[in-house]
Amino acid sequence: MRKGMDVLSIHDLSAEDVEEILTLAEELKAKQRAGIPHLLLQGKTLGMIFEKSSTRTRVSFEVGMYQLGGQALFLSSRDLQLGRGEPIKDTARVLSRYLDGIMIRTYGHERIEELARYADIPVINALSDLLHPCQALTDLLTIREYKGRHLAGLKMAYVGDGNNMTHSLMYAAAKVGMHFAAATPEGYAPHADIVANARADAAATGSTVTVMHDPLEAVQGADIIVTDTWASMGQEAEHDARTAVFRPYQVSRSLVAASGNPRCIVMHCLPAYRGEEITEEVFEEFAPVIFDEAENRLHVQKAIMALVMGG
Numbered sequence: 342m343r344k345g346m347d348v349l350s351i352h353d354l355s356a357e358d359v360e361e362i363l364t365l366a367e368e369l370k371a372k373q374r375a376g377i378p379h380l381l382l383q384g385k386t387l388g389m390i391f392e393k394s395s396t397r398t399r400v401s402f403e404v405g406m407y408q409l410g411g412q413a414l415f416l417s418s419r420d421l422q423l424g425r426g427e428p429i430k431d432t433a434r435v436l437s438r439y440l441d442g443i444m445i446r447t448y449g450h451e452r453i454e455e456l457a458r459y460a461d462i463p464v465i466n467a468l469s470d471l472l473h474p475c476q477a478l479t480d481l482l483t484i485r486e487y488k489g490r491h492l493a494g495l496k497m498a499y500v501g502d503g504n505n506m507t508h509s510l511m512y513a514a515a516k517v518g519m520h521f522a523a524a525t526p527e528g529y530a531p532h533a534d535i536v537a538n539a540r541a542d543a544a545a546t547g548s549t550v551t552v553m554h555d556p557l558e559a560v561q562g563a564d565i566i567v568t569d570t571w572a573s574m575g576q577e578a579e580h581d582a583r584t585a586v587f588r589p590y591q592v593s594r595s596l597v598a599a600s601g602n603p604r605c606i607v608m609h610c611l612p613a614y615r616g617e618e619i620t621e622e623v624f625e626e627f628a629p630v631i632f633d634e635a636e637n638r639l640h641v642q643k644a645i646m647a648l649v650m651g652g
């Protein structure tokens with residue numbers, strides 16, 4: 342990966358970039374476990390702009406910077422002048438004078454693109470309404486731990502809302518040659534332009550990206566089933582209406598069995614809403630995978646930061 346580059350979308354990364362991130366994440370995870378120092382970002386500072394809530398992303402980026410020998414600043418938009426209307430392009434140019442990297446979680450993806458355009462330092466997308474690349478890269482690391490390093494040819498099925506996670510998982514799967522099938526209700530499909538981009542990447546790696554409405558069809562032969570909340574941040578007012586529409590998309594024991602694969606695993610980026618997108622029993626059965634997935638945010642983001650902010 343090129344030092345100084347932004348990480349806004351997995352679609353912008355090469356297959357080699359993805360491999361480099363995962364390999365370094367594995368190395369940093371092993372070092373962390375063994376207590377071997379890996380101070381790759383000594384003296385560096387990351388600014389973390391949050392316009393939405395977070396547990397995992399905030400804590401894992403902040404702790405990750407400390408473990409790499411640097412420091413992190415939590416910048417809530419409630420406190421920044423950004424929250425009072427200072428333009429994002431001015432915020433970008435000011436923060437570039439103080440920091441070595443910016444991580445941002447916001448609503449419109451175009452805000453992240455604008456920040457990146459005006460910042461002289463690397464910008465990392467920590468979730469927008471459109472994409473959540475750090476989570477999907479983390480999911481690839483977790484799948485490697487459970488299914489082996491060779492991801493090409495595996496099948497991931499996503500069941501639920503066609504949201505930021507669907508988009509980034511589709512990009513991630515296509516980049517590494519994993520087949521991807523999404524089942525979403527009518528009116529909640531992933532964006533057509535993202536599906537088209539993912540299909541172009543899939544053509545290069547010999548994999549497929551399919552979108553459909555039938556969850557039973559999507560999970561057939563799946564090695565991994567993934568779901569996510571039915572109402573993402575910013576969609577709280579739609580919660581009840583969505584719950585009615587999404588009911589047939591709940592990841593239950595019978596849906597997992599419909600994969601026909603006794604070794605199929607279930608993943609969830611969290612936070613999870615039991616009784617909605619996933620049943621309590623499926624969540625608890627796959628809790629070891631799901632909490633490894635949560636832990637791996639730390640290792641993957643450390644790798645990303647070390648690669649784009651290091652040197």
Ligand code: CP
Pocket residue numbers: 394395396397398399468476610611612
């Ligand atoms: N999965 C994830 O991004 O979690 P947070 O919203 O807690 O950061």
Ligand code: NVA
Pocket residue numbers: 468473504505506569570572573574610611612
């Ligand atoms: N789709 C969810 C992911 C949360 C990590 C959201 O955007 O709220």
